[in-house]
Amino acid sequence: MINPKEEGFYFPAEWHKHEATWLSFPKNTDTWEDRFEKIYPSYFKLIKTISESEQVRINAHDFDLIKLIEEKLDLYSIDRTKVELFAHPTNDSWCRDHGPAFLLNKNDSRQLIVDWEYNAWGGKYPPYNNDNAIPAAISKALGIPSVKAGIVMEGGSVEFNGVGTVMTSKSCLLNKNRNPQLKQQEIEKYLCDFYGVDQVLWIEDGIVGDDTDGHIDDTVRFVNNNTVLTMIEKDRLDANYNILNENLEILKKMKLLNGESLNIVEIQMPDAVYDQGERLPASYANFCMTNANVIVPTYRSKYDDEALNKIQMCFPERKVVGIDSTDIIWGLGSFHCLSQQQPTNKLA
Template structure:
């Protein structure tokens, strides 16, 4: 049964582990909202099947479904692609969309005594869309069903809005985010009363990551207005990959160069410099004239593999090679994401890790 705590996770010894730490499970919301993938929902189900097939050998995959009918569809697809049904758990938690990274529970862990809990941020559909009444309750439903303690994230007497894709942590106290996403006071404003210092205090108290590194803007085409998981990710406690656009005529070129300059001046929580590895960008992809957020940085680190979105692009091979050199302890696997990115997100946006207790 879930418990509401008045103290903060950090005060009780909790922190958000790095994504490469051992998982108990990966959470996914099975797709059903046809407006997320206009005219493409059918192939998306099979892409999800492939994602589950690659994750399940190393951890449990916990999938949110809307109904018995939805569950039947999911089990049929997973059986056909060869997923071991014993590695999958389905939960009848209706959702508005499938972007579990952003509305799902953010898990925190402490070592003594060993416990996994949930930091529950408020979700309001990226301060952009009106339909989030189901998604915003998923963290509570997971906490109650799984028997996890839940910390409701509040600051100044109000709930704090934050999506999982807006942050990335090294598990040692440092967190990456962007000013565009969390500090913009005009576009998709999440927390109009909170400034830089307030956000940093929230990250310290609820995620155990008070050393916040502020990048500038996210990539063009990102519907979230600046999520960091499309441009810069930790791959070890002291190393990040940062997307690079070599074409100076591309809109992303100077955005990414400004972020590179910032990273070169940053220090980690222990005062050391960050090792920055450049990750290429694929050629731009468009849907009905709208640029899509195609990026190799939206990879997901599972126990059994690192899943990387690929785009039928010459840089697919280069990006996979760079990440394979950085992740020597598990295979790096490409997942075809040309259809997936029509939904304005790919692999990291769909997944949420639950650390091993």
């Protein structure tokens, strides 16, 4: 088995130019029940916005679902030439976590897929065998070689600055429902070897309602090499107040590889979103980037505009597009969770 880092491979930051963005089309009634028609307007707006500047590649469970998607693409006036459909069986729609990690090479035009193991966030939602097979299916479809890391890892649990640093959360990666045989130092070695990084930075926990045990893409996101956007909660009575304040204090003490401290942009959490008494993991941090846009979930909250404006300031070269995620967040994830970028090789 090759060591990707030793071979010159690395996982680029999300703002690196994309060839495409991958999605896994929603079909799981355990996740979405009867809400598909409610989520379609926002989901297809996501597809349409991505397609403005890059290809959209969609894992579709079967040919019946492909037919439905094609009908909806026409209904929502989406250019079909910008959307590629792949008959790849899936269990659920969270492509960030079960999709492949696309690596580029620093020295040549080679690309590599890391095929991490996937166990539906600690075995919470079986079956997940189809989702675990998605990286291999995409590797075969694209003709990009893949390497198996042999441990459980989810794309939403890691955040990259593209120049040697990955950030993650202890509550997720050190959880015994993922890789109980590994200590923190061993997990760090896997991250460095298979993502091609030199530094692992740790925050503590994730937000209330997050069933992933604290994915970082709901709390802290790199917006450039040395700047992070972090969610905060000003209401001391809110359940997220202490969690996010502790993370903020940790971020203030962090040093990057060059010895510099992080630039930190603080964004207030949206008003709490509930469904049938359950707190949902609504966060503005769960945005995804495309070549032209930053797609930000909104929640019909009084804080939506403030969040969009702050995120726009972080991305002067891209247009921030807010899409209502109030129905999508009922599935316990939003646009970053649903998507996985495929970077363009810088030498290609």
